[in-house]
Amino acid sequence: MSKQIAVSFESGYAKVSYGSQRNGALVITRTFTVKEDEFDAFLAREKTKDFIVLFSFQTFYQDVLLLPRVEMKYVDTLIEAEIKKNAPELKNFVFFSTILKEKVHEGRPVRETFVFAVDSTEINPILERFSRFGKRVKRLYADVFVLSCLVVGLDNVKDKTAMCMIDKGDYKTLFLVREGKLTFVRSIQSRGRGIDRYDVTNVNMTVNYARQTLREHPEELIIVNTAKDEVSTVEGLTLPTTIFRYPPGVMATGGDITGFVIPVAGLFLGKGHVRESLLPKLYQRVVSQEHFMRYASVAFVIVSLLCLGYIISGWNQVRQIRGMIDPIKAEIGSKRRVYEELESRNKDLQAVLPYINYLNAESAKPDIQKALATLQILNRDKVRVEEIEIINPGEELTIRVKGHITANTYGDLQSCFRKLADDMKSAKSGQVLVEKLDLTSKDFNIETTWKH
Numbered sequence: 001m002s003k004q005i006a007v008s009f010e011s012g013y014a015k016v017s018y019g020s021q022r023n024g025a026l027v028i029t030r031t032f033t034v035k036e037d038e039f040d041a042f043l044a045r046e047k048t049k050d051f052i053v054l055f056s057f058q059t060f061y062q063d064v065l066l067l068p069r070v071e072m073k074y075v076d077t078l079i080e081a082e083i084k085k086n087a088p089e090l091k092n093f094v095f096f097s098t099i100l101k102e103k104v105h106e107g108r109p110v111r112e113t114f115v116f117a118v119d120s121t122e123i124n125p126i127l128e129r130f131s132r133f134g135k136r137v138k139r140l141y142a143d144v145f146v147l148s149c150l151v152v153g154l155d156n157v158k159d160k161t162a163m164c165m166i167d168k169g170d171y172k173t174l175f176l177v178r179e180g181k182l183t184f185v186r187s188i189q190s191r192g193r194g195i196d197r198y199d200v201t202n203v204n205m206t207v208n209y210a211r212q213t214l215r216e217h218p219e220e221l222i223i224v225n226t227a228k229d230e231v232s233t234v235e236g237l238t239l240p241t242t243i244f245r246y247p248p249g250v251m252a253t254g255g256d257i258t259g260f261v262i263p264v265a266g267l268f269l270g271k272g273h274v275r276e277s278l279l280p281k282l283y284q285r286v287v288s289q290e291h292f293m294r295y296a297s298v299a300f301v302i303v304s305l306l307c308l309g310y311i312i313s314g315w316n317q318v319r320q321i322r323g324m325i326d327p328i329k330a331e332i333g334s335k336r337r338v339y340e341e342l343e344s345r346n347k348d349l350q351a352v353l354p355y356i357n358y359l360n361a362e363s364a365k366p367d368i369q370k371a372l373a374t375l376q377i378l379n380r381d382k383v384r385v386e387e388i389e390i391i392n393p394g395e396e397l398t399i400r401v402k403g404h405i406t407a408n409t410y411g412d413l414q415s416c417f418r419k420l421a422d423d424m425k426s427a428k429s430g431q432v433l434v435e436k437l438d439l440t441s442k443d444f445n446i447e448t449t450w451k452h
Helices: 036-045 072-086 124-131 143-151 197-212 258-268 281-364 368-378 410-426
Strands: 004-010 013-022 025-035 050-055 060-068 093-105 108-119 136-142 161-167 171-178 181-189 221-225 241-243 250-252 383-391 397-405 430-437 443-450
Touching: 004 258, 013 036, 013 258, 025 036, 025 258, 036 124, 050 124, 050 143, 050 258, 060 072, 060 093, 060 181, 072 093, 072 108, 093 181, 108 181, 124 136, 136 143, 136 281, 143 161, 143 171, 143 181, 143 221, 143 258, 161 197, 171 197, 181 197, 221 258, 368 383, 368 397, 368 410, 397 410, 397 430, 410 430, 410 443
Parallel strands: 004 050, 025 250, 050 136, 161 221, 221 241
Antiparallel strands: 004 013, 013 025, 060 108, 093 108, 161 171, 171 181, 383 397, 397 443, 430 443
C-alpha cells in the first residue's frame, strides 16, 4: 500500500505521522511535531497531495437515537431532523452515525444509532488551509472516533464495555466503547496532565451517568496518553485503570510513537470508514470532480498519444503508397503512346469492319456449283436418279437424292446401294444424314449436307 500522511492538531501543535499498511500491519516510518504557525511552511514543501486529518472538536453534539427501521437511504434524513431538533445551536453541521444494534422498544422495532455532529465552521478553516497549498484532505475524523477504533483493536477490549480517557492536558475527553463501537463522548476541563482529585471526581461522575442514565456498565478505564510523559494516577477511581498500549498490528521504524497516538490511529483505519469522515458534502463533491478531471486529463493525454501514433502510422502508409504509385504512374505514361496507337488502329478497323463482316458472310455461304459437281457420282450403272432437292438454310446445303436401283438379286441391290452411299459420304465437305433403301420397290433415299 502507498505511503499515507496523517495530521492531528493538538494544543497549538500539528503532529504528523507517515505510515503504510504492509501484510496486515501498520508500519509507522516517520513522526514529528510542527508548531501551528509553521504548519503552512510544512505544507508548502511537502510533495504529498492527500492527507488524513484528525481534529479535536470543542463543540459537538452526540447522542444515541432510536430510529425506526426504515430503508437506509432515509436514515440520514431522519438523523438530520433529530440533530436540528436537539441541537439548534448547530446551524451548519456535518455528522457521522453508527448503528449499534437493532431491538424492540415499546413494541416497535428500532435501530439504536450513535450520532456525532460538529459545526462545519470549525472544519472550513482547516480545509481552506490545505487548499491554499494545493493539498487535499482525503478524510477528516474526530479524534475520539479514530481512538475508539484503535482501542477496540486490543484483544482484551474488543468484546467488553470500556471507558476511555484522552489526556490532553488542559482538558480531557471521555468516550465509551461497547462491543467495539463508540457509544458516548464527553469533554471535561482539567488542571493538567495526569489525573488529580478534580479529574477523579469528573471521571466518577461520568461513570455514574453511564450506569444510571445510559444503562451502560464500563468494566475498566483506559487512559490514552497523547504525550511522551508517563501518566500518573491517583486513588479513588471507581473503575480499574490501565494505560493504553499499541496493539501488535502497529509497528514503528522511525522512532518513538508514544506521543503520536492520534495520527497513528488515523493511519490505523486504512481505507475503510469513509462514512465516518466529517468532510462537508460540498468539499467531497469538489474533490471528486478534481479526481475525475485528473483521470479524464490522463485519459485524454493517452487517447491523444494513441491518435497521434495512428496519424503518424497512417502518414507512413500514405508515403509508402505514394512510393508505389509513382512507378505505376511512370509506367502508365510510357504505355500511354501504345494505348493511343492501339485506339487509332481500332478506329480505322471499325471503319472497315462492315465490309469485313460482309465478305466473311459471303465466304461462309456454301458453293452450290461445287455441290452440283459433286453429284456426278450419281451417274452410274443400275442407278436411276428420280429426284434431287437442294435446300440452302444458311451456312450449309442440304441435298436429298431419291431414285431407283435396277438389280436382279438382293445382294446386288444391297451392294450397289452401299457403294452409292459410301461414295456420297466420302465426298469432300459432305456428310450423310439419312440412308434408306426399300427392298421391295428398290427405291432409295439419301440425305447429305454440304458446307463449301
